[in-house]
Structures are given as C-alpha cells and as structure tokens.
Amino acid sequence: MYRLVVYKEKCHGCGNCVIVCPVNAKDPNVFGGKGPEEEDKVVVRVVNGVADVINEELCGGCGACVEACPVYAIKLIVE
Numbered sequence: 001m002y003r004l005v006v007y008k009e010k011c012h013g014c015g016n017c018v019i020v021c022p023v024n025a026k027d028p029n030v031f032g033g034k035g036p037e038e039e040d041k042v043v044v045r046v047v048n049g050v051a052d053v054i055n056e057e058l059c060g061g062c063g064a065c066v067e068a069c070p071v072y073a074i075k076l077i078v079e
C-alpha cells in the first residue's frame with residue numbers, strides 16, 4: 001500500500017508530478033500536457049494551482065513524482 005502526501009504550502013502547481021507518473025501517462029491527454037480525459041484513471045492532478053492526490057489506490061510506488069518535484073512538495077509513504 002502506498003500513500004502520497006502533498007505539502008500544499010510548498011507546491012506551486014508546476015505539474016511535473018502529474019506528467020512523470022506512469023499511471024497518469026496512460027491517459028493520452030495527460031501525456032500531452034492537458035488535464036486527464038477520465039479523472040478515475042489518474043493518481044494525481046493539479047487542482048486550483050496545487051497538486052491533489054485523487055486516486056491513491058492506483059499508485060504503483062515508483063517514486064517518479066517525488067524525484068520530479070523541484071520543491072520537495074510530494075512524499076511517498078510505503079505502508
């Protein structure tokens with residue numbers, strides 16, 4: 001089980017975590033830099049300028065989002 005925590009006070013909504021996530025990338029719209037086609041198939045997206053974890057259960061725990069965040073605003077917890 002993986003948990004994702006976004007430190008909203010640090011996040012500036014760049015979307016790096018959204019783009020690099022391999023689960024999100026299955027949605028062609030996300031891969032192209034737009035919003036997701038279907039909300040229930042992405043793990044994280046930017047809502048109102050801040051990253052938001054919307055389907056944590058889909059996360060595969062790869063850590064790419066953590067690596068891609070320039071301000072250490074997203075954390076992966078393995079339980």
Ligand code: SF4
Binds near residue numbers: 004023043
């Ligand atoms: S840990 Fe990997 S699968 Fe999970 S949200 Fe981050 S990039 Fe996506």
Ligand code: SF4
Binds near residue numbers: 016
């Ligand atoms: S969590 Fe980091 S990578 Fe994701 S949108 Fe916020 S600042 Fe960008």
